[in-house]
Amino acid sequence: MWKNHKKEESKDNKKEIKIEKKTKKKAALERMTRAERLKVRIMKREIKEYTQEVKVNGRRLKSEERHQEIQDKKDIKFINKENRRPKGTRSLKNIQGNIIDLSYIKKVYTTKTLKFIALQSTSLSIKKGDFVVILGPSGSGKTTLLNILSGLDRPTSGDVVVADRNLSAMTDLELTKFRRDHVGFVFQSYNLLPSLNVSDNVDVGRALQKNPHKRKDIIDLLDQLDMGPQSKKRTYELSGGQQQRVSIARALAKQPDILIGDEPTGALDTHTSLKVFQLFQEINEKNKTTVIVVTHNPNVAQLANKVIYVKDGKVQKVTEQKPINATTLKEI
Structure with missing residues (x-):
């Protein structure tokens, strides 16, 4: 019984917090001018569009990277024995001037x-x-x-x-x-x-x-x-x-x-x-x-x-x- 009572109390608290947040948000919107509310809506829309664009570009980039990786493995060895860094480090200086x-x-x-x-x-x-x-x-x-x-x-x-x-x-x-x-x-x-x-x-x-x-x-x-x-x-x-x-x-x-x-x-x-x-x-x-x-x-x-x-x-x-x-x- 005591546990059930605690759960119900926790649910009630969450509901109260949610209602309080909504009330504050509504009050904040009411205090705004029409132009400010319009600006907020535009910003929200832009953020949503940007987030979607980032997701799409991310998927496209992964696909392109995978395709490039497969292509590289199939066709090209960009780095072979000749193109690797020479062993050792020779210390050389420029000719004077x-x-x-x-x-x-x-x-x-x-x-x-x-x-x-x-x-x-x-x-x-x-x-x-x-x-x-x-x-x-x-x-x-x-x-x-x-x-x-x-x-x-x-x-x-x-x-x-x-x-x-x-x-x-x-x-x-x-x-x-x-x-x-x-x-x-x-x-x-x-x-x-x-x-x-x-x-x-x-x-x-x-x-x-x-x-x-x-x-x-x-x-x-x-x-x-x-x-x-x-x-x-x-x-x-x-x-x-x-x-x-x-x-x-x-x-x-x-x-x-x-x-x-x-x-x-x-x-x-x-x-x-x-x-x-x-x-x-x-x-x-x-x-x-x-x-x-x-x-x-x-x-x-x-x-x-x-x-x-x-x-x-x-x-x-x-x-x-x-x-x-x-x-x-x-x-x-």
Whole structure:
């Protein structure tokens, strides 16, 4: 009897709490204006739609990942004996004055049915403070070369020494730390976070630099790139050229030793492209940052003091020249 009485009492308490919650909720709604109630309904609907979208995308992502996993197992061995990290860790340093030294680099991609040589017997050097353009047609191996010298990929054989570090002998974690501390990337797609404003997007890049002395001031950096007045705007409110400037600011916020541009103006018009390359030149001259740009546009080569020509997986020639200032060019 006593137990039954306790159960009934517990049920009554729960009912009372439920009624009390409903009463409070009703009272809160009554205190709201019509506009506020409408806002609450809209927010609830948006949350519901977002939750459903997340669920659908989650299921789709799992399906795609599973499909990709099966495909990888069937067709491709991306990592074979040749592509694995070499055993041992050779401590190598750059030739004096150089920031990058590549020695007899070879990169091979292997599948079950074929073996594709993306780069073969490639050796070159880049000095600290150089403005370099890697030029070549599509599929020539220029992006593979860029990925290797920036630590995004490893060579099958050969040595890649950047900033006195042998990238060929690094683990994945070591390469990630190296890129974080020493390399800034500017791609054709801006890869900005739409939920953040301009200043916060730049701060993402700044936060990657673990050395506090190398972190640049965001306000000064945005002012330098004529983006100070837009610092509180969302990225979707900006033009293509402005978004690329934010992308450049994010790359520079951690004060990298090397700034990498992979077709950075491919999606921009001529006028905006010239402005972007003018910024690259200013960064190169003021900060002595080594700038390396990959492009298929021969006009861009005029802006560099060193041009590397790549074709059929080989460096055909390397030329040094006096660069033309981007402000003097009418088209690019």
